[in-house]
Amino acid sequence: xxxxxxxxxxxxxxxxxxxxxxxxxxxxxxxxxxxxxxxxxxxxxxxxxxxxxxxxxxxxxxxxxxxxxxxxxxxxxxxxxxxxxxxxxxxxxxxxxxxxxxxxxxxxxxxxxxxxxxxxxxxxxxxxxx
Numbered sequence: 001x002x003x004x005x006x007x008x009x010x011x012x013x014x015x016x017x018x019x020x021x022x023x024x025x026x027x028x029x030x031x032x033x034x035x036x037x038x039x040x041x042x043x044x045x046x047x048x049x050x051x052x053x054x055x056x057x058x059x060x061x062x063x064x065x066x067x068x069x070x071x072x073x074x075x076x077x078x079x080x081x082x083x084x085x086x087x088x089x090x091x092x093x094x095x096x097x098x099x100x101x102x103x104x105x106x107x108x109x110x111x112x113x114x115x116x117x118x119x120x121x122x123x124x125x126x127x128x129x130x
Contacts, residue, residue: 006073006077006078006081007081007085008057008078008082011048012048012052012057013078014034014037014038014040015030015034015045015048015049015052015058016052016057016058016071016073016075016078018030018033018034018037019058019069019070019071020071020075021033023069023070023071024061024068024069024070025068025069025070026066026067026068026069027045027046027049027066027067027068027069030045030049030069031045031046049067049069053069056072057071057072057073058070058071058072059071059072099116
């Protein structure tokens with residue numbers, strides 16, 4: 001699935017997290033996970049698995065009468081799309097405005113600041129290669 005086409009609801013994110021954490025999972029394993037982590041009933045989980053299969057987000061295979069589910073999209077791709085949508089919607093595409101808001105709201109640890117510097121240095125190298 002193309003990254004631009006990924007759009008997950010909150011409920012879909014919950015179920016995708018289940019499958020990204022461990023995959024493939026049987027319907028029973030997924031329903032138990034969702035019951036424990038989100039409080040969903042068996043029927044809710046099975047309904048969502050069916051919808052998400054039709055949507056092309058997950059694959060459902062029949063393994064000797066047992067349905068087994070796997071994600072068809074990578075977590076990283078979904079995160080990129082979600083981040084892009086959020087950045088454009090809230091900050092009009094401005095990464096610096098987003099970082100300014102984040103750093104004003106919460107204190108960063110020395111390790112987090114170093115990580116951000118490393119990310120910026122990497123971005124600078126990539127920009128220089130263009």
